[in-house]
Amino acid sequence: MPHLEPTGIELSDSRGLFCVSWEGTETTQVPYRALRLACRCATCIDEITGKPLLDPSTVPEDVGITEVEQVGLYGVRVRWTDGHNTGIYTWERIRELSPL
Secondary structure, eight states: OOOOOEEEEEEETTTTEEEEEESSSOEEEEEHHHHHHTOOSTTTBOTTTOOBOOOGGGSOTTOOEEEEEEETTTEEEEEETTSOOOOEEEHHHHHHHOOO
């Protein structure tokens, strides 16, 4: 996957989509819940074994985003309506998660 710089982020609450625009014309869209379930922080994934710790049934189907904060040049931290806020999502990971 070629390296692209993000040019914008849009939260589509009505559709539940986290959208990132990239230089050129590409746009990545990831459903909120899919992004939340893909969190790789130490609360959600065991740091030693890599085993998932997050029970998907504890994440509401309608989980939303309250805030997005850029972390360096490599990604974002998302604050979720379920209270979770420790995951950092790299731009590369966000692109990997896009079903579109």
